[in-house]
Amino acid sequence: MKSPLIAIIVALGAAFSTYADVLKIKKDAPKQYVVKKGDTLWDISGVYLNEPWLWPELWQLNPQINNPHLIYPGDALALIYDAQGNPRLVINKAYRKLSPQGRITPKGKNAITTLPLEMIRPYITYEQAINSDDIKAKPYILGANENTKTQTLGHILYVKGDLKLHQAYAIYHKGKPYLDPETGRVLANRAAYVGMARAFRKGDAANGEPASVRVESVKREIKQGDFLLPAMEGQMLPAYFNMHRPTQAVLGYVIASPSDSREFSTMDVVVLNLGSEQQVEVGHVLDIERQSPSVIDGPRGPRYTEDSSRFEKLISNANEFFGAEPDDGSTVWKMPKEKVGELIVFKVYDNVSYALITKNQHPIRVGDIAVIH
Incomplete structure (x- = not known):
């Protein structure tokens, strides 16, 4: 059997080679682990490593496995050490021959993933972060065939913008902006998914004719001004991630x-x-x-800045602004992160x-x- 967990290794082998000499197995790590339904590569990594993202190093140069992504429920993983003392995980073939569970485990779509996709799928399916200027250029809802606040299945929506006939469109509501904490600049706007619709009239915006869509699903209230994106735009997510540290700060x-x-x-x-x-x-x-919180060490002894008096805070802030030392003998300690x-x-x-x-x-x-x- 070719076990699908290694595609990630080939891509990451070189990137992680510098960590080979520091790879440490947990003291309580089992000698053998049987893959369970619902496991991810990240889960199994956490069984053996304190830093799960170093998982590929554990599979490096493993002659038994052509693709580490294709590990299945029922597979038994054995922890061994190579001639240089490096820990490695391999498939315990003896277990598969003796275990009925190993013989009947279904293959194909049941192969485990790198990350728990069920945890992050809602943030792919229902969440977007879009620039305000981009939102302005999207088709948006003008109204409906009924003046009701809640549009339900089968309702017709009229859209400003030219749509593709029979194309499915996701409907989004423009939410709060994401702001940079240092500059206050708007980085993007949160876009929350509200429903799905399908176009049955293309529309002709140049001649004042709206496009028409029919609502196929509703997650929350659809409002005038909500904008449309092609159904799968921005919603795709790779099942396997090239987990790595950035090469720059x-x-x-x-x-x-x-x-x-x-x-x-x-x-x-x-x-x-x-x-x-x-x-x-x-x-x-x-x-x-x-x-870590700053500490003022003065005549009253060390205390956190937030526990100081309003006057002490004022003096401390002024001294910090001008780069001066406190004149009462106090020292402001800037603690590390x-x-x-x-x-x-x-x-x-x-x-x-x-x-x-x-x-x-x-x-x-x-x-x-x-x-x-």
């Missing part, structure tokens, strides 16, 4: 989340103020850091991206730093 921030929460944990999705213009790519693995988690980027726009938190020591918050030094 990266510095950005967690600026929002599609769920509008303020704190996040492992397997939550967040939005970064980083995109293709900052050389961020799908599959990039970034650290999440947080600035500390790593609090990791994330992997799975969807990239010009200036923002969506990322999945894969590890966290503390709750991740809006304002935390996404970085590679």
Whole structure:
């Protein structure tokens, strides 16, 4: 049997070669692991490694496996060490011969994926980040054949713009802007999916004739002004990711989340103020850091800035602005940043991206730093 987990290895072997001498297996890692339905490469990586994105190194130079993506439920993975003492995972063929589960495991579409697609699929299917100027150029809804607030299946919508006959269109509502936390610049607008419709009249905008679509599904209220995109535009997602660290320094921030929460944990999705213009790519693995609070060490002893009096804060801010030392003998200690988690980027726009938190020591918050030094 050719096991599909290795396509990622060929692509990443060279990129990860520098990590071969630091690959460490968890102390409690099992000698054998049987793949379960619902497992992902990331899940199995976490069984053996503290840094799951180093998974390909564990499969490097494995003569048994032609494609590591095609591991299936029921396959048994054995942990071995090569002649140089490097850990490797291989298929335990003896287990497959003896185990009825191994013999009856279905193949094909049941091969496991790199990341838990069910976790991120809603943010592909129902979320977009689009520039305001681009939204203005899209066809948009003028009205409907009935003056009701909630358009349901079968209702007809009239659209300003020329559409392709019989083409399916996703309908989006323009949401809040994603802002850069340092400059306040609008990076993109959140676009929330509201429904699906199919064109049955093309329209002729030049002559004032609207296009017509019939509603085929509704997720939330469809409003006048909502815009249309071809059904699959921006909704495609690779099943397998080339997980790697960026080759250049990266510095950005967690600026929002599609769920509008303020704190996040492992397997939550967040939005970064980083995109293709900052050389961020799908599959990039970034650290999440947080600035430790500053401390004023003065006549009253050390205390956090937020615990100081209003006057002390004013003096501290003024001294920091002018680059002066406090005249009361106090010292303001600027503490270092500390790593609090990791994330992997799975969807990239010009200036923002969506990322999945894969590890966290503390709750991740809006304002935390996404970085590679």
